[in-house]
Amino acid sequence: MPGVGDAPIPPGGVQKLLNNNVVVAVDADGRERVLMGRGIGFQLKHEGRVDPAKVEKTFVLDQATDTAHAQKLLTDAPYALVQAVLRAVDEAERELGRDLGRRLPLAVIDHVNYVIERLDQGIRIPGTSMPELRILHPDESRAAEHMAASIAASLDRELPPEEGVFLTMHLLNATRDEPNGTAALLFRRVQHVVRTVETGLGVALDTDSPDFARFILHVRFLLQRLVNRAMLTSGDSSFFEFAKHRYPRAFGIAQAVKAYVLAATGSTLTDEEVLYLTVHVERLATSLGRAETAGGPDAPVL
Structure with a gap:
């Protein structure tokens, strides 16, 4: 299962370059960690090392299928979008007062990247207001609206109003553990x-x-x-x-x-x-x- 956090760079790990902002380190236990930070890949390519001070986020990858998907997603998604989502998720965790889990950041990056790609092609994903959500889950709905506004502001572009609904569902998936x-x-x-x-x-x-x-x-x-x-x-x-x-x-x-x-x-x-x-x-x-x-x-x- 992929996770995101601020874990230190694995000491002595084998590192490989994904792009100028994303590298992979394998720790002593064989677990892969995706390290993200502006320019850390460029530094690795030219100096053979990563400056720990430049690592902004760390994704821990535990399963082979998740590893491949996460690496492709974080390689393909614009780094500004990744930063915008991670910032919005951090804000939502503070607003809700709890950890939103390991999968949420990657799920939201994947979703927002898909939405923007479709918008750039002139395609708008059908959505609905789902007013019941606001009443049944007011905290998550409010946090999701703030997430959508934060991401839109960071990317300096308008997102469809129904993004609040989609992000609410992502938050509910991350915070509701009922059987x-x-x-x-x-x-x-x-x-x-x-x-x-x-x-x-x-x-x-x-x-x-x-x-x-x-x-x-x-x-x-x-x-x-x-x-x-x-x-x-x-x-x-x-x-x-x-x-x-x-x-x-x-x-x-x-x-x-x-x-x-x-x-x-x-x-x-x-x-x-x-x-x-x-x-x-x-x-x-x-x-x-x-x-x-x-x-x-x-x-x-x-």
């Missing part, structure tokens, strides 16, 4: 619920509204309660029956969500969970001004 891709699975299910509601209402939701944020967080906690087998229950069905008849459209959408959850997880939502879904959907419809006679300003408040 079986739990975070990604939860996000996909939240997205599916949102699409189910939008289809039922026949309109795109206002992703900047407080009601949308409340709804997203409610769905996340609902899905987490489902996994933890701690769904809401109540012995009083009167409010459920009231909502069912008072807000039939919202109730029908909540039933569609219930059917999706059953198909996706094998678990059946309780009446209490369906009730709260109904209330949230009705609030969304009301805030959009598209509620029918079943809704209106008297929609229940949570």
